[in-house]
Amino acid sequence: MIDFHTYPVMVKELTDADEVLAQNIHEVLGFHFPSQPLDCFLRELDEAGVEKAVILPLDCSTAHHCRIVSNEQIADLTNATSRLIGFASVDPRQAEAPAQLHHAIRQLGLGGLNLDPAVQRFYPNDPDSAYPVYQACAELDIPVLVQCGMSWAPGSLAKYAQPLLLEEAVQAFPSVNFIVGHFGWPWVLEAAMLAVRYPNVYLDTAILYSGTPKDVYRHVMAEQLGLDVMERSLYHKVLFGSNYPRIDIRRSVRGLRALGLSPAAEKAVLGENASRLLKIVRSK
Amino acid sequence: MKSIVNRVEVATNHEIELINITPHVVDLVNASGIQNGTVFVLSLHTTTAITVNEGLPDLEADITSMIQDLVPEEKTYRHSLFLPSDGQMGVNAPSHLRGALLGFQVFFPIQDGKMVTGSRQTIYYVELDGPQHRTYVVQILGE
Numbered sequence: 001m002i003d004f005h006t007y008p009v010m011v012k013e014l015t016d017a018d019e020v021l022a023q024n025i026h027e028v029l030g031f032h033f034p035s036q037p038l039d040c041f042l043r044e045l046d047e048a049g050v051e052k053a054v055i056l057p058l059d060c061s062t063a064h065h066c067r068i069v070s071n072e073q074i075a076d077l078t079n080a081t082s083r084l085i086g087f088a089s090v091d092p093r094q095a096e097a098p099a100q101l102h103h104a105i106r107q108l109g110l111g112g113l114n115l116d117p118a119v120q121r122f123y124p125n126d127p128d129s130a131y132p133v134y135q136a137c138a139e140l141d142i143p144v145l146v147q148c149g150m151s152w153a154p155g156s157l158a159k160y161a162q163p164l165l166l167e168e169a170v171q172a173f174p175s176v177n178f179i180v181g182h183f184g185w186p187w188v189l190e191a192a193m194l195a196v197r198y199p200n201v202y203l204d205t206a207i208l209y210s211g212t213p214k215d216v217y218r219h220v221m222a223e224q225l226g227l228d229v230m231e232r233s234l235y236h237k238v239l240f241g242s243n244y245p246r247i248d249i250r251r252s253v254r255g256l257r258a259l260g261l262s263p264a265a266e267k268a269v270l271g272e273n274a275s276r277l278l279k280i281v282r283s284k
Numbered sequence: 285m286k287s288i289v290n291r292v293e294v295a296t297n298h299e300i301e302l303i304n305i306t307p308h309v310v311d312l313v314n315a316s317g318i319q320n321g322t323v324f325v326l327s328l329h330t331t332t333a334i335t336v337n338e339g340l341p342d343l344e345a346d347i348t349s350m351i352q353d354l355v356p357e358e359k360t361y362r363h364s365l366f367l368p369s370d371g372q373m374g375v376n377a378p379s380h381l382r383g384a385l386l387g388f389q390v391f392f393p394i395q396d397g398k399m400v401t402g403s404r405q406t407i408y409y410v411e412l413d414g415p416q417h418r419t420y421v422v423q424i425l426g427e
Contacts (some may be wrong), residue, residue, distance in 0.1 A: 031371040036417045043297055043415035152366060211364045212375045247373040248413075250299055254357075 002274035003249055005055040005206040005241025007182065008069055008077055010082075018073075022068040028119070029058075030154045031245070033100070040149040041244075042083060048249040051271075054085045054241075054278075056145070059100075062093040064155075071100070074106040077144070085278060087112040087145065092122050092129040098136040103138045103144040112277060113137055114182075116147040117160035125165045128239040134173045143202075143277050147181040148191060150209060152246065163191040170198050177277055179239060183207045186226050196229075202273070203234070205256065206243035213247065213255025221259060235265035239256050239274045288316050290422040292367075296414035300352070300382075301343045303409045305420070306401075312422050313399045321426010323399055326389040328421060331379035331384030331413035339406030351382040379413035386410055394426055 008014060012035035015022040025031050045053055052108075055077060057069035071088045078086040088104035090097040092115065104110045113133070117124045123144055124130050137144050148163045163184035170178055179202040184191025194201040207216050221230055230238070242252035256270065290312050294303060304331050305325070313323050337343055361377035390407060393400040409420055 029371065030368070033370050033372060037295075040295065040415060040417050043295070047297070047299055047415050152371065208366065210366065214358075215364065245372065247375060248375050251375055 001048075001050045001240065001272045002085075002278070003048075003050045003242050003244065003252075004179070004239040004274050005204050006053045006055055006244040006249075008041070008074070010035050010245045011041060011077070011228055014069065014073055016076075020066070020067065021073075024064070025066050028060065028066060028153060028155070029068060030152060031056060033245070038077070038080065042081065043277065044244070044249055045083060048253045050249055050253065051248075052083050052085055053244070054112070054145075054265055054274075056087050057077060058119060059089040059091040060096045060116075061091045063091075063119065068224070071108055071110060071116040074110060075104075078109070082249040085112075086110045086113045089114045089116075090133060091120060092126075092133045093120070098132045101133060101136045102140065105142055110143045112227065114147070116151065116153075116156075117165075118147065118156035118158055119153045120152040121157065121160060123160055123165060124260045125168050130169065131172065134169055134176055137176045138173050138227075141175070143177040143179060145162075145179040145181055145204070149185040149187055150184040152208070163187050163194055166201075167194060167247045170194065170201055174200055176200060177202060179204055179277075180205060181229075181241070183220055184245075185220065189221055192225055192229070192234065196233050202237050202239055202277070204239045204241035205269070206241040208243055208246055213242075213252045214258045215255075217255045217259050217269040227260060231262060231265050235268050236273060238269045239277070240270045285321070285425065285427055286316075286318060287348045288318070288424040290424075292420050292422060294409060294418050294420065296416055296418060299412065300348050301411040301414055302347065303411070304339055304406055305409045306339070306405075306407045310399055313394055314397070315421055315425060316424040317397075318394055318424050318426040319397045320331055321394045321424065322391055322426065324389060324421075324423040325407060326328035326405075326411065326421045326423070328419045329383075330388075331376055331383055332388070332418060332420075333383045333410040333412060334388060334390050334420065335386045335408050335410055336390050336405050337408065338404040342372055344408075347410075351385060354385060355381045376413050382412045383410075394424070419427050
Protein backbone atom coordinates (compact mmCIF):
# COMPACT_ATOMS: atom_id res chain seq x y z
CA MET A 1 0.00 0.00 0.00
CA ILE A 2 1.06 3.57 -0.68
CA ASP A 3 -0.31 6.68 1.03
CA PHE A 4 -0.08 9.40 -1.61
CA HIS A 5 -0.97 12.34 0.65
CA THR A 6 0.91 13.00 3.91
CA TYR A 7 2.63 16.03 5.43
CA PRO A 8 5.76 15.72 7.59
CA VAL A 9 4.63 18.63 9.77
CA MET A 10 4.58 16.61 12.97
CA VAL A 11 8.14 15.32 12.67
CA LYS A 12 9.97 16.35 15.83
CA GLU A 13 13.41 16.16 14.22
CA LEU A 14 12.32 18.93 11.82
CA THR A 15 10.38 21.20 14.17
CA ASP A 16 12.94 21.02 16.98
CA ALA A 17 15.67 22.14 14.61
CA ASP A 18 13.66 24.92 12.99
CA GLU A 19 11.55 27.13 15.27
CA VAL A 20 10.33 29.27 12.40
CA LEU A 21 9.03 26.16 10.65
CA ALA A 22 7.14 25.14 13.79
CA GLN A 23 5.53 28.59 13.99
CA ASN A 24 4.51 28.56 10.33
CA ILE A 25 3.01 25.09 10.67
CA HIS A 26 0.77 26.52 13.39
CA GLU A 27 -0.08 29.83 11.76
CA VAL A 28 -0.32 29.00 8.06
CA LEU A 29 -1.55 25.40 8.05
CA GLY A 30 -3.39 25.53 11.38
CA PHE A 31 -1.79 22.41 12.87
CA HIS A 32 -1.76 22.65 16.67
CA PHE A 33 -0.60 19.35 18.05
CA PRO A 34 2.72 18.26 19.52
CA SER A 35 5.45 16.87 17.31
CA GLN A 36 6.45 13.22 17.47
CA PRO A 37 9.67 11.49 16.43
CA LEU A 38 9.97 10.41 12.79
CA ASP A 39 9.96 6.82 14.00
CA CYS A 40 6.42 7.32 15.29
CA PHE A 41 5.28 8.23 11.75
CA LEU A 42 6.88 5.02 10.45
CA ARG A 43 5.16 2.96 13.14
CA GLU A 44 1.85 4.56 12.15
CA LEU A 45 2.53 3.37 8.58
CA ASP A 46 3.32 -0.12 9.92
CA GLU A 47 0.13 -0.32 11.94
CA ALA A 48 -1.93 0.81 8.93
CA GLY A 49 -0.20 -1.74 6.68
CA VAL A 50 1.19 1.02 4.45
CA GLU A 51 4.58 0.38 2.91
CA LYS A 52 5.42 3.83 1.60
CA ALA A 53 4.13 7.39 1.93
CA VAL A 54 4.48 10.45 -0.26
CA ILE A 55 5.53 13.41 1.91
CA LEU A 56 4.51 16.88 0.78
CA PRO A 57 6.08 20.28 1.41
CA LEU A 58 4.50 23.62 0.52
CA ASP A 59 6.27 26.70 -0.78
CA CYS A 60 4.10 29.72 -0.04
CA SER A 61 6.83 32.35 -0.24
CA THR A 62 4.64 35.01 -1.84
CA ALA A 63 1.39 34.49 0.05
CA HIS A 64 2.79 33.74 3.52
CA HIS A 65 6.55 34.43 3.30
CA CYS A 66 7.56 30.90 4.18
CA ARG A 67 8.16 27.34 3.06
CA ILE A 68 6.40 24.79 5.18
CA VAL A 69 9.10 22.18 5.04
CA SER A 70 11.66 23.02 2.41
CA ASN A 71 12.58 20.77 -0.49
CA GLU A 72 15.94 20.24 1.20
CA GLN A 73 14.27 19.09 4.42
CA ILE A 74 12.09 16.71 2.40
CA ALA A 75 15.24 15.30 0.78
CA ASP A 76 16.82 14.82 4.23
CA LEU A 77 13.80 12.78 5.34
CA THR A 78 13.78 10.63 2.22
CA ASN A 79 17.49 10.02 2.68
CA ALA A 80 16.77 8.84 6.24
CA THR A 81 14.30 6.15 5.18
CA SER A 82 13.39 4.49 1.90
CA ARG A 83 9.73 4.37 2.99
CA LEU A 84 9.16 8.06 2.28
CA ILE A 85 8.80 9.39 -1.24
CA GLY A 86 9.55 13.08 -1.37
CA PHE A 87 7.69 15.56 -3.51
CA ALA A 88 8.91 19.10 -4.10
CA SER A 89 7.00 22.34 -3.88
CA VAL A 90 7.65 25.64 -5.62
CA ASP A 91 5.74 28.90 -5.61
CA PRO A 92 4.35 29.56 -9.10
CA ARG A 93 4.21 33.25 -8.28
CA GLN A 94 8.00 33.35 -8.12
CA ALA A 95 9.83 33.70 -11.44
CA GLU A 96 12.49 31.19 -10.42
CA ALA A 97 9.94 28.43 -9.68
CA PRO A 98 10.69 26.31 -12.79
CA ALA A 99 14.42 26.43 -12.11
CA GLN A 100 13.85 25.53 -8.46
CA LEU A 101 11.76 22.57 -9.54
CA HIS A 102 14.51 21.34 -11.87
CA HIS A 103 16.96 21.57 -8.94
CA ALA A 104 14.64 19.71 -6.57
CA ILE A 105 14.11 16.85 -8.99
CA ARG A 106 17.54 16.55 -10.55
CA GLN A 107 19.80 17.48 -7.64
CA LEU A 108 17.73 16.56 -4.58
CA GLY A 109 16.15 13.48 -6.16
CA LEU A 110 12.52 14.31 -5.37
CA GLY A 111 9.79 12.61 -7.35
CA GLY A 112 6.90 14.97 -8.00
CA LEU A 113 5.44 18.41 -7.38
CA ASN A 114 2.89 19.56 -4.80
CA LEU A 115 0.87 22.73 -5.39
CA ASP A 116 -1.85 24.14 -3.15
CA PRO A 117 -3.52 27.04 -5.00
CA ALA A 118 -5.86 27.92 -2.10
CA VAL A 119 -2.91 28.48 0.27
CA GLN A 120 -0.37 29.68 -2.30
CA ARG A 121 -3.03 31.95 -3.79
CA PHE A 122 -2.66 31.49 -7.49
CA TYR A 123 -5.09 30.34 -10.16
CA PRO A 124 -4.02 26.96 -11.53
CA ASN A 125 -5.12 28.05 -15.01
CA ASP A 126 -2.95 31.17 -15.03
CA PRO A 127 -0.69 30.94 -18.11
CA ASP A 128 1.81 33.39 -16.63
CA SER A 129 2.44 31.75 -13.28
CA ALA A 130 1.18 28.16 -13.39
CA TYR A 131 2.00 27.13 -16.96
CA PRO A 132 5.80 27.55 -16.71
CA VAL A 133 5.70 25.19 -13.71
CA TYR A 134 3.62 22.64 -15.62
CA GLN A 135 6.08 22.96 -18.49
CA ALA A 136 8.89 22.10 -16.07
CA CYS A 137 6.87 19.06 -14.94
CA ALA A 138 6.63 17.97 -18.58
CA GLU A 139 10.38 18.40 -19.08
CA LEU A 140 11.14 16.49 -15.88
CA ASP A 141 8.45 13.85 -16.51
CA ILE A 142 6.99 14.16 -13.02
CA PRO A 143 3.40 14.14 -11.73
CA VAL A 144 1.87 17.20 -10.08
CA LEU A 145 -0.49 16.94 -7.14
CA VAL A 146 -2.79 19.97 -7.12
CA GLN A 147 -4.71 20.43 -3.88
CA CYS A 148 -8.29 21.17 -4.85
CA GLY A 149 -11.53 21.87 -3.06
CA MET A 150 -11.75 22.86 0.58
CA SER A 151 -8.58 23.45 2.57
CA TRP A 152 -8.55 23.55 6.36
CA ALA A 153 -5.60 25.94 6.34
CA PRO A 154 -6.57 29.30 7.88
CA GLY A 155 -6.61 32.03 5.27
CA SER A 156 -6.91 29.65 2.34
CA LEU A 157 -9.32 30.65 -0.40
CA ALA A 158 -11.32 27.97 -2.20
CA LYS A 159 -11.86 30.22 -5.22
CA TYR A 160 -8.36 29.23 -6.37
CA ALA A 161 -9.02 25.52 -5.91
CA GLN A 162 -11.96 24.60 -8.10
CA PRO A 163 -11.02 21.46 -10.08
CA LEU A 164 -12.51 22.77 -13.32
CA LEU A 165 -9.84 25.48 -13.35
CA LEU A 166 -7.38 22.72 -14.27
CA GLU A 167 -9.07 21.62 -17.48
CA GLU A 168 -7.21 23.84 -19.92
CA ALA A 169 -3.86 23.00 -18.32
CA VAL A 170 -4.70 19.31 -18.50
CA GLN A 171 -5.29 19.75 -22.24
CA ALA A 172 -2.24 21.96 -22.74
CA PHE A 173 0.12 19.51 -20.99
CA PRO A 174 -1.08 16.04 -21.98
CA SER A 175 2.18 14.39 -20.91
CA VAL A 176 1.85 15.66 -17.33
CA ASN A 177 -0.15 13.56 -14.88
CA PHE A 178 -2.31 15.82 -12.72
CA ILE A 179 -3.60 14.48 -9.41
CA VAL A 180 -6.63 16.34 -8.06
CA GLY A 181 -6.14 16.37 -4.30
CA HIS A 182 -8.99 15.82 -1.84
CA PHE A 183 -11.12 14.38 -4.66
CA GLY A 184 -11.89 18.06 -5.24
CA TRP A 185 -14.47 18.07 -2.44
CA PRO A 186 -17.02 19.67 -2.53
CA TRP A 187 -16.65 19.77 -6.33
CA VAL A 188 -16.58 15.98 -6.49
CA LEU A 189 -18.44 15.62 -9.75
CA GLU A 190 -16.23 18.20 -11.48
CA ALA A 191 -13.14 16.34 -10.30
CA ALA A 192 -14.57 12.99 -11.35
CA MET A 193 -15.47 14.41 -14.75
CA LEU A 194 -11.84 15.41 -15.31
CA ALA A 195 -10.56 11.98 -14.25
CA VAL A 196 -13.07 10.14 -16.43
CA ARG A 197 -12.51 12.42 -19.40
CA TYR A 198 -8.73 12.87 -19.40
CA PRO A 199 -6.15 10.08 -19.27
CA ASN A 200 -3.70 12.35 -17.43
CA VAL A 201 -5.99 13.20 -14.49
CA TYR A 202 -6.08 11.25 -11.23
CA LEU A 203 -7.90 11.78 -7.93
CA ASP A 204 -6.73 11.21 -4.39
CA THR A 205 -8.90 10.17 -1.48
CA ALA A 206 -7.74 12.75 1.09
CA ILE A 207 -11.30 13.90 1.68
CA LEU A 208 -11.88 15.43 5.11
CA TYR A 209 -14.88 17.52 6.00
CA SER A 210 -17.06 15.73 8.56
CA GLY A 211 -17.42 12.22 9.89
CA THR A 212 -15.10 9.24 9.84
CA PRO A 213 -13.21 8.13 6.73
CA LYS A 214 -15.71 5.32 6.35
CA ASP A 215 -18.60 7.82 6.36
CA VAL A 216 -16.88 10.19 3.94
CA TYR A 217 -15.70 7.58 1.45
CA ARG A 218 -19.15 6.02 1.36
CA HIS A 219 -20.83 9.38 0.86
CA VAL A 220 -18.50 10.58 -1.89
CA MET A 221 -17.57 7.41 -3.76
CA ALA A 222 -20.61 5.20 -3.24
CA GLU A 223 -23.48 7.70 -2.96
CA GLN A 224 -22.39 10.77 -4.95
CA LEU A 225 -20.54 8.90 -7.68
CA GLY A 226 -21.67 5.31 -7.38
CA LEU A 227 -19.50 2.26 -6.94
CA ASP A 228 -20.40 1.17 -10.46
CA VAL A 229 -18.74 4.32 -11.81
CA MET A 230 -15.74 3.70 -9.58
CA GLU A 231 -15.44 0.11 -10.76
CA ARG A 232 -15.92 0.82 -14.46
CA SER A 233 -14.30 4.18 -15.07
CA LEU A 234 -12.27 5.34 -12.10
CA TYR A 235 -10.67 2.42 -10.27
CA HIS A 236 -7.42 2.97 -12.17
CA LYS A 237 -7.48 6.74 -11.59
CA VAL A 238 -7.95 6.97 -7.81
CA LEU A 239 -5.01 7.03 -5.39
CA PHE A 240 -5.29 6.33 -1.70
CA GLY A 241 -4.23 9.38 0.31
CA SER A 242 -4.97 9.93 3.98
CA ASN A 243 -4.01 13.59 4.55
CA TYR A 244 -2.01 12.52 7.64
CA PRO A 245 -1.62 14.04 10.21
CA ARG A 246 -4.98 15.73 9.81
CA ILE A 247 -6.31 12.20 10.31
CA ASP A 248 -4.80 8.85 11.22
CA ILE A 249 -3.79 6.53 8.41
CA ARG A 250 -5.21 3.40 10.11
CA ARG A 251 -8.79 4.60 10.05
CA SER A 252 -8.40 5.92 6.51
CA VAL A 253 -7.30 2.50 5.26
CA ARG A 254 -10.16 0.81 7.10
CA GLY A 255 -12.64 3.30 5.66
CA LEU A 256 -11.43 2.60 2.14
CA ARG A 257 -11.62 -1.14 2.68
CA ALA A 258 -15.18 -0.80 4.02
CA LEU A 259 -16.37 0.74 0.74
CA GLY A 260 -17.06 -2.62 -0.82
CA LEU A 261 -14.93 -2.22 -3.93
CA SER A 262 -13.96 -5.38 -5.78
CA PRO A 263 -10.60 -6.83 -4.65
CA ALA A 264 -8.97 -5.72 -7.91
CA ALA A 265 -10.23 -2.14 -7.63
CA GLU A 266 -9.30 -1.93 -3.96
CA LYS A 267 -5.80 -3.14 -4.72
CA ALA A 268 -5.46 -0.57 -7.49
CA VAL A 269 -6.60 2.32 -5.29
CA LEU A 270 -4.51 1.29 -2.29
CA GLY A 271 -1.25 1.01 -4.15
CA GLU A 272 -1.07 -0.16 -7.74
CA ASN A 273 -2.14 3.16 -9.25
CA ALA A 274 0.38 5.08 -7.16
CA SER A 275 3.10 2.57 -8.00
CA ARG A 276 2.38 3.06 -11.67
CA LEU A 277 2.69 6.84 -11.42
CA LEU A 278 5.78 6.72 -9.25
CA LYS A 279 7.50 4.10 -11.41
CA ILE A 280 7.25 6.61 -14.24
CA VAL A 281 9.20 8.92 -11.99
CA ARG A 282 11.75 6.28 -11.02
CA SER A 283 12.34 5.22 -14.63
CA LYS A 284 13.59 8.63 -15.70
CA MET B 285 6.48 15.21 53.21
CA LYS B 286 8.34 14.79 49.93
CA SER B 287 6.80 14.74 46.47
CA ILE B 288 8.84 13.28 43.62
CA VAL B 289 7.34 13.57 40.12
CA ASN B 290 8.83 11.43 37.34
CA ARG B 291 7.80 11.84 33.72
CA VAL B 292 8.26 8.63 31.74
CA GLU B 293 8.11 8.52 27.95
CA VAL B 294 6.95 5.44 26.07
CA ALA B 295 6.81 4.71 22.35
CA THR B 296 3.82 2.53 21.50
CA ASN B 297 3.64 0.28 18.46
CA HIS B 298 0.01 -0.66 17.99
CA GLU B 299 -3.45 0.87 17.94
CA ILE B 300 -4.35 -1.01 21.14
CA GLU B 301 -1.51 -2.24 23.29
CA LEU B 302 -1.06 -3.20 26.95
CA ILE B 303 2.44 -2.43 28.19
CA ASN B 304 3.61 -3.80 31.52
CA ILE B 305 5.16 -0.85 33.37
CA THR B 306 5.32 -2.50 36.80
CA PRO B 307 9.11 -3.02 36.95
CA HIS B 308 9.73 0.62 36.06
CA VAL B 309 7.32 1.90 38.71
CA VAL B 310 8.89 -0.39 41.33
CA ASP B 311 12.36 0.85 40.37
CA LEU B 312 11.28 4.48 40.78
CA VAL B 313 9.77 3.75 44.19
CA ASN B 314 12.90 1.94 45.33
CA ALA B 315 15.11 4.76 44.09
CA SER B 316 12.99 7.47 45.72
CA GLY B 317 14.03 6.76 49.28
CA ILE B 318 10.42 7.20 50.43
CA GLN B 319 9.69 4.73 53.26
CA ASN B 320 6.01 5.36 53.88
CA GLY B 321 3.61 7.03 51.48
CA THR B 322 1.82 6.50 48.18
CA VAL B 323 2.79 6.09 44.55
CA PHE B 324 0.43 7.46 41.92
CA VAL B 325 0.68 6.46 38.25
CA LEU B 326 -1.15 8.74 35.81
CA SER B 327 -1.36 9.00 32.06
CA LEU B 328 -1.13 12.45 30.52
CA HIS B 329 -3.33 11.54 27.54
CA THR B 330 -7.07 11.08 26.99
CA THR B 331 -6.81 8.18 24.55
CA THR B 332 -4.79 5.96 26.85
CA ALA B 333 -5.47 4.26 30.17
CA ILE B 334 -3.71 2.91 33.22
CA THR B 335 -5.12 -0.30 34.63
CA VAL B 336 -4.16 -3.20 36.89
CA ASN B 337 -4.71 -6.87 36.20
CA GLU B 338 -2.99 -10.23 36.29
CA GLY B 339 -0.04 -10.16 33.93
CA LEU B 340 -1.03 -12.87 31.47
CA PRO B 341 -1.11 -12.66 27.67
CA ASP B 342 -4.53 -14.31 27.48
CA LEU B 343 -6.00 -11.73 29.84
CA GLU B 344 -4.36 -8.93 27.86
CA ALA B 345 -6.10 -10.29 24.75
CA ASP B 346 -9.40 -10.56 26.65
CA ILE B 347 -9.15 -6.97 27.91
CA THR B 348 -8.51 -5.83 24.34
CA SER B 349 -11.53 -7.77 23.07
CA MET B 350 -13.70 -6.49 25.91
CA ILE B 351 -13.09 -2.82 25.25
CA GLN B 352 -13.55 -3.33 21.50
CA ASP B 353 -16.89 -5.04 22.17
CA LEU B 354 -18.05 -2.45 24.69
CA VAL B 355 -17.05 0.49 22.49
CA PRO B 356 -17.23 -0.68 18.88
CA GLU B 357 -15.35 1.23 16.20
CA GLU B 358 -18.32 1.09 13.83
CA LYS B 359 -20.91 2.81 16.01
CA THR B 360 -21.89 6.40 15.12
CA TYR B 361 -20.32 8.97 17.45
CA ARG B 362 -20.76 12.73 17.76
CA HIS B 363 -16.98 13.10 18.01
CA SER B 364 -16.48 12.74 14.24
CA LEU B 365 -15.66 16.21 13.01
CA PHE B 366 -12.86 18.67 12.33
CA LEU B 367 -11.29 20.21 15.43
CA PRO B 368 -9.91 23.70 14.74
CA SER B 369 -8.08 23.65 18.06
CA ASP B 370 -6.00 20.69 16.82
CA GLY B 371 -6.09 21.17 13.07
CA GLN B 372 -7.10 17.52 12.89
CA MET B 373 -10.19 15.45 12.32
CA GLY B 374 -11.48 14.12 15.61
CA VAL B 375 -12.53 10.63 14.59
CA ASN B 376 -11.20 8.70 17.57
CA ALA B 377 -14.24 8.66 19.83
CA PRO B 378 -13.80 4.91 20.50
CA SER B 379 -10.28 5.57 21.80
CA HIS B 380 -11.53 8.26 24.18
CA LEU B 381 -14.45 6.19 25.43
CA ARG B 382 -12.34 3.08 25.98
CA GLY B 383 -9.97 5.23 28.04
CA ALA B 384 -12.88 6.56 30.07
CA LEU B 385 -13.95 3.00 30.88
CA LEU B 386 -10.52 1.80 31.96
CA GLY B 387 -9.49 4.94 33.84
CA PHE B 388 -6.41 7.12 33.75
CA GLN B 389 -4.64 6.45 37.04
CA VAL B 390 -3.88 3.91 39.73
CA PHE B 391 -2.16 4.18 43.12
CA PHE B 392 -0.48 1.88 45.63
CA PRO B 393 0.70 2.35 49.18
CA ILE B 394 4.38 2.41 50.05
CA GLN B 395 5.32 0.72 53.31
CA ASP B 396 8.82 0.25 54.71
CA GLY B 397 10.25 1.45 51.40
CA LYS B 398 8.37 -1.12 49.29
CA MET B 399 5.35 -0.76 47.02
CA VAL B 400 2.45 -2.78 48.46
CA THR B 401 0.83 -4.88 45.71
CA GLY B 402 -0.85 -8.23 45.37
CA SER B 403 1.40 -10.94 43.96
CA ARG B 404 -0.57 -11.14 40.70
CA GLN B 405 -1.04 -7.41 40.18
CA THR B 406 0.52 -5.91 37.08
CA ILE B 407 0.33 -2.23 36.16
CA TYR B 408 -0.45 -1.69 32.49
CA TYR B 409 -0.03 1.42 30.40
CA VAL B 410 -2.78 0.98 27.81
CA GLU B 411 -2.43 2.57 24.39
CA LEU B 412 -5.85 3.07 22.78
CA ASP B 413 -5.00 5.21 19.74
CA GLY B 414 -1.49 4.23 18.77
CA PRO B 415 1.17 4.13 17.65
CA GLN B 416 2.18 7.31 19.42
CA HIS B 417 4.85 8.80 21.62
CA ARG B 418 3.30 8.96 25.11
CA THR B 419 4.11 10.22 28.58
CA TYR B 420 2.95 9.01 31.98
CA VAL B 421 3.69 10.40 35.40
CA VAL B 422 4.80 8.51 38.48
CA GLN B 423 4.35 10.66 41.57
CA ILE B 424 5.83 9.35 44.80
CA LEU B 425 4.46 11.11 47.84
CA GLY B 426 5.56 10.42 51.44
CA GLU B 427 8.36 10.51 53.97
